[in-house]
Amino acid sequence: MRSIELVLTSDAEATVRAVWDALVVADLPSMGRSTSETNAPHVTLAAGEDLPVPGRLDAPVPASVRTGGVLLFAAGPGRHVLGVSVVVDRALLAFHEAVHRAAPGGVDTALPGRWSPHLTLARRPRDTDLPRMLDVLASVPVPDELGIAGVRHWDGKTRTVTPVV
Template identity: 60%
Template sequence: MRSIELVLDPDSDAAVRAAWDALTAADLPSLGRSGTNDPHVTLAAGDALPVPAGFDAPVPMTLRLGGLLLFPAGAARSVLVRAVVVDPVLAAFHTAVLRTTPDVVETSQSGAWSPHVSLARRVRDEDLPAAVATLRATPLPETLTVGGVRHWDGETKTVTPLA
């Protein structure tokens, strides 16, 4: 799988990593456990996503966070994320990204895209209260600052900075 992602500036990246570390310290699932993840917001994903030459809309400078969301991850398990609010600048940039990547998965399409910052995968239902309490004790800022755009090739583990 390949993707085009917004990455965070150092301060925002550190804030998300602090939340990951708090989950790990509480012996809960966390994206910080792998050591290879970077906090990001996926704009588009697909099997054959090319590296685009550029975009015809400005890159958002900030991302406003919404509430905690749960995505299904199998029987009695969830992916725990913070929603990203889609403002006009983010919506325009997402549309510009889609113009450069016609072959994306359905969840990347306009109307189906749910931008978010992932915190933990495969959290058991019985661990959700502890995970929420842990995240309340390590709150993320209301706004994250964008540090750039990248193309991720999951097959070759290659990152190509785009903007």
């Protein structure tokens, strides 16, 4: 799988990593357990098996994103993906559409009109872990606004990152 992602400023990344670390300390599932060099907090804009590195984008990269509430996606029986939603404002919507014009062919769930932008906190926690995870999130909240540093193309097959903007 390949993806095109918004990456956070160093301060914003540190705040999300603090949440990841708090989940690890609580012995819960967390993105902080991944040791991959390319593992970084991000907002996926597009994803697909053959997604190209986009060339010129015809909309500016948003300077920041606003966070919303906790988000759960189904990930199999008794499992979910736990994330924090990202509010879609006009600037983010315009940029998301520009990414898809420049790099068509993404999966349906990332297309304009179907996209649920978020920051992933944990993949596949058990339903029984969720109450404790919510307690951790209450103690280490994600800020209302996170700065954006740029855009990257991630190739899961080669585990490489290409800066886009």
